[in-house]
Amino acid sequence: MRIGELSRRTGVPVPTIKYYVREGLLSAGELTSPNQASYSDAHERRLRLIRALLEVGGLSVASIRDVLGAVDDPDRSVHKVLGAATDGLVPRYANGDESPAAREKVRELIARRGWRVDSAHPAAEALTEALAALERVGHGAFAEVLDDYASAAETVARADLAHVGRHIGLDDLVEGVVVGTVIGDAMLMALRRLAQTDGSSRAYGEG
């Protein structure tokens, strides 16, 4: 199809599509004449993925480029590919002060849960930074929820991996993990708000 048709099908303006091609998020169409290119269903699918990562995942163009790099890596083993995709999707924060207490809490948590993860994992760093931020704003006591949160995270991860095992072939694996990770975060945050609202209504509401 021509770029105009690709634009109509996906709702993405033509200049935006060209921008994604220039930024390396989307491969160029196949040239069918010196100034005309043809786009395939694979282009359409990739374009929808980019939009979902931008709009629902809130990822930057640079993050999307990194993540799609993992999607397109031909050297695939399930565990490595899962690791590359999820590492690229750990939110990164500006560095605050170093907090040895927060670091120790994360190390203890990983040991207590029996998780087979390196304590230098990017997500462990992100968790350390979040706990350090709690301390800085005077709400260090909130860390008491850690084990309940960890149980919830295990429930979620079990559902994620069961879905991977049931539905996703190796070809779709990274794309599925990326979509499930990014949109799954958005789902989980929304569900947390709904469950909080329900709980608050029961505890403090009028009836």
Place this chain on the structure above:
Amino acid sequence: MRIGELSRRTGVPVPTIKYYVREGLLSAGELTSPNQASYSDAHERRLRLIRALLEVGGLSVASIRDVLGAVDDPDRSVHKVLGAATDGLVPRYANGDESPAAREKVRELIARRGWRVDSAHPAAEALTEALAALERVGHGAFAEVLDDYASAAETVARADLAHVGRHIGLDDLVEGVVVGTVIGDAMLMALRRLAQTDGSSRAYGEG
């Protein structure tokens, strides 16, 4: 204290502090002479909160202004204040195509869980948009995780509300909810990655 001391204590540069004052995130210091202002411990605490929302929560300056508006609202009832704070913290997405199927799934989920929430709640909208995005990218099957995610969200919300009941007085309530909501999201996302990595290692790893 003078603005230079406030800057040293918090690590926030003086021009940035002045920017927050201009943007209405931080109240101006008390003038002690025509060109000198004095800042209090309350300023320092508020400044640390702003930094945590920016750096860990990833909120925009405009979102922070809205949320701090709820923090400072003198008209407080626990349920209303919790609602205002969490509503302001629901991530908003660009609108995609309307999806009646996604909307129906959310309505059914809320009924199935027995949650006392309006199906027009901003978080229900956010969940609808996330499910619609899954469909658009061809991964609608991922919605099968919804009930496991909802169980995890209930675990998290119970821990959140128990913390509120135990530790937070009415004065600190909104600030505590804001901190717990924003930093709690970051904690939960990091823990989800760690639990996924552990599960992937057990299912697909080398040993």
